[in-house]
Amino acid sequence: MNLVTSRLLLRQWIAADREPFASLNADPVVMRHFPSLLTRAESDGFADRNQAGIAERGWGLWAVEIRSSGEFAGFVGLQPLKPILPFAPGVEIGWRLGAAFHGLGYATEGARSVVTYAFETIGLPEIVSFTTERNLASRRVMEKLGMRHDPDEDFDHPGVPGDWAERRHVLYRLSG
Template identity: 45%
Template sequence: MRDISLPKIYELHTERLLLRQWRTSDLHAFAQMNGCEKVMEYFPHPLTSVESDAIAHRLTKIITEKGWGFWANEEKNSQKFIGSVGLKQTDACLPFSPAVEIGWRLDSQYWHKGYATEAAKKSLEFAFNELNLKEVISFTAKINKPSIKVMERIGMVDTGKPFNHPIVEKNSSLLEHVLYKIEQVKLIDGRGA
């Protein structure tokens, strides 16, 4: 029996994807993805299995406590874990905190299929219709053009307020980040109402 003091754990469904709570069976695929140079090109470095597992456990805990977060994403047809997309509170060290960010990280074999956009639109629908957020932000390294394209496809706009990420080394090409946002709109199946 579920502890009634804990919130409902939300699962989101799109035509092709299930955004759900993490499972132990996701850890190996998540670690392989996080250890891949290609997937981690716009992050400071690929992660070890221990680092990847720690992130998955932290994301699981957030969903357990809040009912939502960076969900594990499953391809419905194959029932395979493909990555993570969702929402979370920004880290306190960021200059625009507190805020809720939307983010994504998918295994490269699932790129160029529209999955990040599909899952992100569903996450925004949840953010505005269920959480009643007024605004959602997203940020990435200025050189990360693929993620910037996803931000623009889901209706986000550049705030024109770039910032240096506080945990990125000063001489890194990843230091300068762009900040995008989208303000509350009522979304129905990923489209404006």
């Protein structure tokens, strides 16, 4: 299933997405709030898992295409929470866009359509999102979506190196 907004197409992944996605994941600007850049193999594996998740569930982290140009911009979507997270089980809303697409409102626009889909189509009772404390841009998107931050739920991410400077994460929630 595709989601369409005024400027974006959220769709299943295709082979042509692999190269721009690998470039995005190897960009220090895009990945500044992650412990490391992704190799091409790691990036392709991530895209493969996204594609398989959408094929299996009908939803996931969709590839984002700019409707006016057909350019691949990144991803926006939903994914089940990893069991290692202290607030699992549940479903996370997330996004990652190439640096050329930052600051244009695409993350918020795509995520709004995903929120509607999550609550009205899938019938989820709640979605969560999390990021590093310092990732103010993603936190602003979460707030624009109406998500609420509870500082008592902030956590040290168990899936990142223990000595990483941005290990502390903030959790936001939104109920349907």
